[in-house]
Amino acid sequence: MHDENNPLPRRTKTSKLAASEQRRIKLNGKDVAYVLMRCRRKTIGMKIDRDGLTVRIPPRESLCWVESVLQKRADWIVKKLDEWKNRKPSKPEWADGAIFPLLGEPWRVTVTPAGVVQMVPATSNKEAEENQLKLPLTSMLTSQQIEKAVMEWYRHQAVACFSERIAMYANKLGVALPQLRLSRARTLWGSCNSRGIVHLNWRLIQKPLDLVDYVVAHELSHLIEMNHSEAFWRIVGSVYPGYAAARKKLRGVG
Structure with a gap:
């Protein structure tokens, strides 16, 4: 069960292959921080949530290729990051009648x-x-x-x-x-x-x-x-x- 934007199971067997690092890149003039993860997959995957941008790639893909893909998706990435930044957190109401x-x-x-x-x-x-x-x-x-x-x-x-x-x-x-x-x-x-x-x-x-x-x-x-x-x-x-x-x-x- 794998989906980039929803909670999904993570396998112990593959977690040993995953390696993550914090990186930064300029997208549309903005300094964007992201987490780069190498794991078992055949294509690049991007997830944007309250924690920011996470990029998952096959184990042997080059950083140059990754950054070229991010530049191509720059408009979408910056837009989604801004949406999360401006989103008001939804907090449950702990009260009678909730x-x-x-x-x-x-x-x-x-x-x-x-x-x-x-x-x-x-x-x-x-x-x-x-x-x-x-x-x-x-x-x-x-x-x-x-x-x-x-x-x-x-x-x-x-x-x-x-x-x-x-x-x-x-x-x-x-x-x-x-x-x-x-x-x-x-x-x-x-x-x-x-x-x-x-x-x-x-x-x-x-x-x-x-x-x-x-x-x-x-x-x-x-x-x-x-x-x-x-x-x-x-x-x-x-x-x-x-x-x-x-x-x-x-x-x-x-």
């Missing part, structure tokens, strides 16, 4: 007069007891307290959901049940290594279940093929036939 997604559905923060935080479906009047978070407090809640409560709720939901889906796909693939660890990575949805440890980004619990399943199926398939070969994708397709559509959808949701 809406947070769970598996693609909206859930509302509800604080009772007694100081109890509850997460309830925003589209239903019925409270799902198994998905509620209740935290009794004796005084008025601060935004930090609500944030802590919501994040604990997310952690609980993520562990429960991811564990269930991992067990299901491990059985389908006939592999040993791997260890689950939650990740806070900024640029990866998940990763898997040869020691049988799967890291899944906690933010994945906010996405619809079909996307959770795709990432889980993808990562567990690496327990059989630690690469992105045709054989690997056949394995993914054997347990998740709609992986191509899910992959495209995951790229779109960001």
